[in-house]
Amino acid sequence: MAGNIERHIFAGGNTGLGFFSYYDYIINWEEAERIYILKGGPGVGKSTFMKEISSEISEKGYSVEYFHCSSDSSSLDGVVFKELKVAIVDGTAPHVIDPRYPGAVDVIINLGDFWNTDKIKKHRQEIIEKRREIKKCFDRAYRYLKAASLIYEDISAYFKNYIYYDEIDRISNELSGMLFSNQEVKKEGREGKERRLFAGAITPNGLENYLESILTTSKVYKLQIYNEKYKISGESEGLKTAAEKILTKIRDNALEKGYFVESFYCALFPEKIEHIVIPELDVSVTTANKFHNIRRHDCEIIELNKLYDKKVLSRYRDFLTEDENELKLLLNTAINSIKVAKSYHHEIEKYYSSSMDFEKLKQQREDIKNSIIRDALVV
Numbered sequence: 001m002a003g004n005i006e007r008h009i010f011a012g013g014n015t016g017l018g019f020f021s022y023y024d025y026i027i028n029w030e031e032a033e034r035i036y037i038l039k040g041g042p043g044v045g046k047s048t049f050m051k052e053i054s055s056e057i058s059e060k061g062y063s064v065e066y067f068h069c070s071s072d073s074s075s076l077d078g079v080v081f082k083e084l085k086v087a088i089v090d091g092t093a094p095h096v097i098d099p100r101y102p103g104a105v106d107v108i109i110n111l112g113d114f115w116n117t118d119k120i121k122k123h124r125q126e127i128i129e130k131r132r133e134i135k136k137c138f139d140r141a142y143r144y145l146k147a148a149s150l151i152y153e154d155i156s157a158y159f160k161n162y163i164y165y166d167e168i169d170r171i172s173n174e175l176s177g178m179l180f181s182n183q184e185v186k187k188e189g190r191e192g193k194e195r196r197l198f199a200g201a202i203t204p205n206g207l208e209n210y211l212e213s214i215l216t217t218s219k220v221y222k223l224q225i226y227n228e229k230y231k232i233s234g235e236s237e238g239l240k241t242a243a244e245k246i247l248t249k250i251r252d253n254a255l256e257k258g259y260f261v262e263s264f265y266c267a268l269f270p271e272k273i274e275h276i277v278i279p280e281l282d283v284s285v286t287t288a289n290k291f292h293n294i295r296r297h298d299c300e301i302i303e304l305n306k307l308y309d310k311k312v313l314s315r316y317r318d319f320l321t322e323d324e325n326e327l328k329l330l331l332n333t334a335i336n337s338i339k340v341a342k343s344y345h346h347e348i349e350k351y352y353s354s355s356m357d358f359e360k361l362k363q364q365r366e367d368i369k370n371s372i373i374r375d376a377l378v379v
Contacts, residue, residue, distance in 0.1 A: 005063040008210035010198035012095050013070045013267050016149030018142045019094045020270040022196045026078050027087040029100050037091040040111030043349025044356055046090050047075040053369045054079045070201035072342055073208050086372055119355035130344045137341035144334035149268055151327045152237050158316050159238025162309040168242045172249040192255030199264040199275050200292055204339035211294040219283045222299040226289040234320040236289035242304050243287040247273045250285055254278050
């Protein structure tokens, strides 16, 4: 047993591409012993179901990965017990999950079996109307996030022409050398594996991240792309390209050598890397900017915010400041729309929760918890 390590992660997010899911990476389906897929409506206790089982499994000394909902970070979309190779996931929209190996690996738990349909039907019209409003809110949020991503790209376009790429390549090569020079290539023919997730998300509370629970390796390299003392507007956005170039090289080298890599992607641009963890080397590389910055004091800092021509870029200071202000406005508007959607969602939850038989559900939860523990003892 590795000890009860607790990690908090996002597997999906509200992005410039709409809702984006990395739920396939929560657990490896082929290696899992058991995956419980929860079905049912809002307010039926899916998150509570996972929290209470996780609490007891954690008390037994097992590690737990908590996957938070990007539309309500206090709610869970999934949990993984790594040593046990067991996951419990919310299989409802917008991250619909259906069984791949029914019975052999997957078990469907239908929480709709515990509600009173007649009670829910009484609120049919309110539920339909509020669901429509939720869709409108998210559609609006995604339009604004798309617009924000375009402004972000506009800032990057200015910086791209004045970044010292030779220096970026030098840093990439030096860091890769430090990480891999004394490491033997893994077993001949072994392919590296990448697990894709999010460290942060755009939520009703704003930009949230769980870097402190993710970057727990003994060595952490911090790619610093923001400095309040001598920054030019847009520095965090403009230098993202430089950090991504370094992270991509390290990720690719690790995979080529057969290592397992956890890649954590940008909340706004879900296909751009911001952080990587290589567990076998006990090392992480993270991007630090005005949006997210791990608070560990023992990180080795690599300054990237000096690797561009500030003198030339200062000519565009007004444009960059305008873009930065517009970006902030667009993000805030999107966040507010997600917040309104959450309030409608909570209203719908009340209709379902008041129709649930939670005592019967509690017994179901106990049966699953006991089954997980029993299987663990057999192993």
